[in-house]
Amino acid sequence: MSKxxxxxxxxxxDRDPELVERYxxxxxxxxxxWESAWANRLLSCHDGESSSWLRFDDAEREALAGHDYPRLxxxxxxxxxxxxxxxxxxxxxxxxxxxxxxxxxRLAHMSLPYPDIAT
Amino acid sequence: xxxxxxxxxxxxxxxxxxxxxxxGEDRPPFADEWVRKVEAFRETLTRAxxxxxxxxxxxxxxxxxxxxxxxxxxGKAPFYDANWYNEEREFGLPRMLFEGQEDLSAYVLREGLxxxxxxxxxxxxxxxxxxxxxxxxxxxxxxxxIVPIYTNIFAPPLPRPRRFVELGRTIRQLVESWPxxxxxxxxGTGHLSLELGGPRQFGPHGPDPEFDRRAVEWISTGDLExxxxxxxxxxxxxxxxxxHGFMDFMLMMGVAGEGRKADYVDTYDLFHTxxxxxxxxPGGWP
Numbered sequence: 001m002s003k004x005x006x007x008x009x010x011x012x013x014d015r016d017p018e019l020v021e022r023y024x025x026x027x028x029x030x031x032x033x034w035e036s037a038w039a040n041r042l043l044s045c046h047d048g049e050s051s052s053w054l055r056f057d058d059a060e061r062e063a064l065a066g067h068d069y070p071r072l073x074x075x076x077x078x079x080x081x082x083x084x085x086x087x088x089x090x091x092x093x094x095x096x097x098x099x100x101x102x103x104x105x106r107l108a109h110m111s112l113p114y115p116d117i118a119t
Numbered sequence: 120x121x122x123x124x125x126x127x128x129x130x131x132x133x134x135x136x137x138x139x140x141x142x143g144e145d146r147p148p149f150a151d152e153w154v155r156k157v158e159a160f161r162e163t164l165t166r167a168x169x170x171x172x173x174x175x176x177x178x179x180x181x182x183x184x185x186x187x188x189x190x191x192x193x194g195k196a197p198f199y200d201a202n203w204y205n206e207e208r209e210f211g212l213p214r215m216l217f218e219g220q221e222d223l224s225a226y227v228l229r230e231g232l233x234x235x236x237x238x239x240x241x242x243x244x245x246x247x248x249x250x251x252x253x254x255x256x257x258x259x260x261x262x263x264x265i266v267p268i269y270t271n272i273f274a275p276p277l278p279r280p281r282r283f284v285e286l287g288r289t290i291r292q293l294v295e296s297w298p299x300x301x302x303x304x305x306x307g308t309g310h311l312s313l314e315l316g317g318p319r320q321f322g323p324h325g326p327d328p329e330f331d332r333r334a335v336e337w338i339s340t341g342d343l344e345x346x347x348x349x350x351x352x353x354x355x356x357x358x359x360x361x362x363h364g365f366m367d368f369m370l371m372m373g374v375a376g377e378g379r380k381a382d383y384v385d386t387y388d389l390f391h392t393x394x395x396x397x398x399x400x401p402g403g404w405p
Contacts, residue, residue: 004185011180014205044187079316079360080273081180088208097390100321107318114317114360118275119185 003076004119006060009034010072010081012043014088024089031056031065070106076115121223121297124304125167126399128338128371129160130392131176131252131308133210149389156387156396157256163383163398164257166405167304171220172258173227173266173294175307175367176249177273181205182241188274189239191286193231194246194267195224201246215251220264223297227266230293236286253308270370272309272363280350283366284343287373305374309367311335312358313392319359325393327358334365335386338397341379343372368395375399 013019013034023030040051056064063071067089072082083103091099135157138150181203183189201215224240231238246267254261268290271277287307294303311334312327319326337346346369355362375381376399383398 007185011184015203017204017208042186043184073316078180078274081316083316083320084205084209088205097321103316104318104320104322110318113356 002054002056002060003078003117005039005054005056006064006072006075006077007081007119008039008043008054009064010077010085012038014081014085020085020088023085027067028065031061035061069103070110073107073110074115076117078117121171121294121299121301121303123291123294123401124169124302124405125164126291126371126375126401127164127253127257127304127306128368128375128395128397129253129256129306129308130310130394130396131249132389132392132394133206133212133248133252135252136213136255137211149387153387153389153394156385156394160383160385160396160398161257161259164304164306167400168302168405169263169304170301171223171266171303172263173223173268173290173303173305174246174250174253175268175270175290175305175370176246176253177271177309177364177367178269179247179249179273181247182245183269185274188271189269190271190278191236192239192241192269193224193228194219194244194269195221195228195240196242196244197221199244199246199265199267201251203245203247206248210248212248212251215254215261217246217254217261218264220266220301223294223299223301223303224266226297227268227290227293230296231289234289234292236289249308253306257306270367272366275352277352277363277366279352280355280366280369281347283370284347284373287370287375290370291374291376305371307367307371307374309371310361310364311368311393311395313361313364314359315361317360321391323390324388325359325391327362328388328393330358330362331386331393331395334368335384335395338368338372338395339381339384341372341375341377341381343369343377346372371397376401
């Protein structure tokens with residue numbers, strides 16, 4: 001499990017308008033590119049320094065590549081990050097608040113306690 | 120010494136700006152009443168005639184991230200830019216610029232460290248809607264210098280509720296011991312019951328109206344011990360998965376004081392979450 005890395009993907013994509021569109025249009029390619037180019041970047045550090053050990057596990061990579069936000073919730077991704085990014089990608093395809101209510105409905109099988117989001 | 124002229128606790132609903140400025144068919148049916156309530160709430164700050172605002176909020180994974188996450192942080196800068204791309208995108212919030220009250224920031228940091236809080240600091244802080252929303256609702260002319268204070272209600276492990284209350288008590292002591300003749304208001308924002316990214320989100324009202332009712336009772340009556348006896352990090356998962364933001368209300372109860380009834384209370388039951396507005400006047404009704 002690398003919840004931290006899943007969150008890092010959601011966080012870095014969400015804050016970049018071009019990456020939001022790229023992930024919407026090509027999730028498989030974007031996840032593969034991001035894992036090779038971004039996963040080990042130290043976000044609050046000088047360029048040229050990086051980590052060496054971060055990678056998704058298969059379930060995480062599959063959930064991200066499938067835009068599978070219910071699965072991301074089950075895996076313990078931070079729900080605020082997931083919601084914010086998926087609203088940015090898919091709210092436009094629905095009536096006002098339609099995506100948000102569909103999102104809730106697709107998570108209706110989840111009950112308390114929710115998956116732990118601690119990283 | 121500085122005078123604490125108002126203590127204000129509020130929800131920070133990022134949809135207010137868009138709802139209140141929308142016209143014609145875009146204006147939601149709840150907007151007029153919401154504006155009326157916010158303008159009445161705004162008057163409670165205006166009549167206190169503050170010179171400086173201490174603003175308590177929480178960064179929503181904007182500047183602070185899991186590689187370097189502060190629990191409590193004080194901004195110390197001459198200016199603060201505000202609102203972020205994803206807040207413009209989702210909520211239509213405007214870019215803003217604030218002036219900082221840097222000498223009070225320095226005082227809070229020095230004295231707060233000595234009082235037992237290992238406060239983080241930032242000399243270049245871009246603040247988000249947890250602080251800009253109450254400026255939009257309470258001081259839209261944005262003419263007062265601020266001291267931003269961020270709490271972590273978002274990325275576990277979190278400080279426990281009692282720690283938020285203790286920080287609130289300390290903030291009050293520091294404001295009231297600040298060697299200045301300025302009039303200070305402390306404004307903090309949080310949530311009542313709230314679910315984000317879970318199955319109970321965006322319902323016809325907040326996810327747990329009974330929690331909201333009890334929370335408003337705790338805050339409006341200043342029942343800190345009753346609140347602390349029931350609210351834990353674990354219990355806050357039950358009313359909704361983003362309800363840990365309630366701890367910022369508990370912090371503000373610490374600023375206001377045990378047993379101190381609020382001088383002004385209002386609520387507004389909206390879809391998704393309940394709005395709640397509280398004002399205390401430590402020196403009596405102005």
